Amino acid sequence: EILYLKTTANLSTGGTAIDVLDSVHPANVHIAERAIQIVGLDIGGVDIVAPDITTPISENGGGIVELNAAPGFRMHLQPTKGLGRNVAEPVIDMLFPPGSSCTIPIIAVTGTNGKTTTTRLLNHIMKFVGHTVGMCTTEGVYIKNRLVYEGDMTGPNSHKMVLTDPTVDMAVLECARGGILRAGLGFKHCDVGVVTNVSADHLGLNYIDDLDKMARVKGVIPEVVKPNGYAILNADDERVADMADNTKGNVIFFSLEGKSNPVIKEHLKSGGRAVIFEDGTFCIMKGKWKYPLVEAKEVPITFDGKAIFNVANVLAAIGAAIGMGVKNENITAALTTFFPSFAQTPGRLTMMDMGNFKVLVDFAHNVAGYEGLAEFVKSLNPGRTIATLCLPGDRRMEDFEEVSRIAAETYDEVILFEGYERGQEKGYISSTLQKYLIKHGMDNSNIEIIIDENQAVQHSLDHAQEGDLIILSNYDITGIHKRLVEHKEKLEKEAAKGVKRESRLY
Structure with missing residues (x-):
């Protein structure tokens, strides 16, 4: 049984x-x-x-x-x-087919200023040529251009979110100083490493108290470039140019100074490649050979070449795209379709026409950033200028004074607000800036302190007059954009009502 x-x-x-x-x-x-x-x-x-x-x-x-x-x-x-x-x-x-790479291509971008714009521009270029891109920036982690995690996502844990996502085939990763010092990188090697510049920012923090030490931190990126990869380095910045000695990869220099730059001269003599800005045109060079790529007036984020710091960012992005094997015609097409807007460059030199006046938004937060912004504002030959101004509380006293000097020489009126206090008592940031603004020639009657960031922005909008240029260097990028859109809609409705009232009088 x-x-x-x-x-x-x-x-x-x-x-x-x-x-x-x-x-x-x-x-x-x-x-x-x-x-x-x-x-x-x-x-x-x-x-x-x-x-x-x-x-x-x-x-x-x-x-x-x-x-x-x-x-x-x-x-x-x-x-x-x-x-x-x-x-x-x-x-x-x-x-994992035999002989194929077990990792996706990685473009790593670092530097004091310009890294977020360069990262976003490279994301646009690589998406334009058909890649499914994962991107890390100071605004968050993006997968296929969709924000999946909001916040300052420029450290190794954020990089891993992109590198472990099964849907992406290309990673464009912004790498900030803080993440590198705290936990290193989220990858061992990269295919292309970009260093935009090294200038005074965050000095005095984490034992990094001079520019040479800061350059050592940023220099980690070219050091991890693969032997068959490319390090994209700023030839106009001596500390960045010297990083070429510490990379195993090939080097592509970029320069605003063009062929007059001695680093570019020597590099081209040895048959190297460079990207330069000459006579208003972005050019690719190899040895004695020069290929004019596209004029600055055709690249929207340069504002006809007036935004010099964005010209430099475009040069860096072109070099990185070359390193990734993107064809020249595709680089050109991508550059001409990348616009300064909240959608593509949130908080990074975007202009909004409010009808009678204009608003310029830029996330300037250090001396070099404010210098570049001031240079751009002056190139516009504006009427009256009103700027919101702040600086993170952990900056050095010399940084507060230098930013105040730049503002006093550039703007007619300044509204001080506070954000990123970083251990300082309320009122410290605004009072320090006010002291140095007055020292450098601004009358106290042209300085207003409104601690709340959003209220400061609203005050500048409410008091704007015809022909004014409002410059907002604010931290709440999304919130400020929403406020600008609402204010513009309000002005448009008021203008429409005014037209109707006039038509009834006739």
Whole structure:
């Protein structure tokens, strides 16, 4: 008499694994393969119940009872009886074909200023040529241009979020000083490493108290460039140019000074490549050969070449795109379709026309950033200028004074607000800036202190007059953009009502 203890034959319930692969009829193999493909699986297990597997199941009454999307390997690797089969190898070979790279291409971008704009521009270029890009910036992590995690995401943990995402085939990663010092990088090597510049910012923090030490931190990026990769370095910045000595990769220099730069001269003599800005045109050079790529007036984020710091960012992005093998015509097409807007460059030199006046938004937060912004504002030859101004509380006293000097020489009126106090008491930032603004020639009657950032912005908008240029150097980028849109809509409605009232008078 037979007593059935289980009605199933699973290995987990005591079943026995016997390898019979060599005796399976080819017709049964064919139907199993077709079943897997029909349901759209790359890997699958097929459970067949049949009186005899050596004959076609279509003839002996057998059939498929189950398809498994995650089949077990143990019964095949170590059967109770029969020959063990290495079923894992073809699966691994399919997922990681022999000879192919086990990682996606990585572009890493660092520097004191310009790294976020350069990162976003490179994201646009690589997306333009067909890549599915994962990007880390100070605004968050983006997968396929969609914000998936908001915040300052420029450290190694953020990089890992992109590098472990199965949907992306290219990573463009902004790498900030803080993340490098705290935890290093989220990758061992990169295909292209970009260093935009090194200037005074965050000095005195984490034992980094001079520019040479800061350059050592930023220099980590070119050091991890692969031997067949490219380091994209600013030839106009001596400390950045010297990083060429510490990279195993190829070097592409970029320069605003063009062929007059001695670093560029020597590099071209040895047959190297460079990207320069000459006579209002972005040019690629190799040795004596020069290829004019596109004029600055055709690249929206340069504002007809007036935004010099964005010209430098474009040079860096062109160099990185060359390093990734992007064709010149595709680089040009991408550059001419990248606009200074909240959608593509939030908080980075965007202009909004409010009707009677204009608003310029830029996330300037250090001396070099305010210098570049002031230079751009002066190039516009504006009427009255009103600027909101702040500086993080952990900056050095000399930074407060220098930013105040720049503002006093550039703007007619200044509204001081506070953000990023970083341990300082409320009022410290605004009172310090006010003291130095007055020292450098601004009348106290042209200085107003409104601690709340959003209220300061609203005050500047409410008091703007025809022909004014409002300059907002604010931290709440999304909130300020929303406030600007609402204020513009309000002005447009008021203007429309005014037109209607006038038409009734006639």
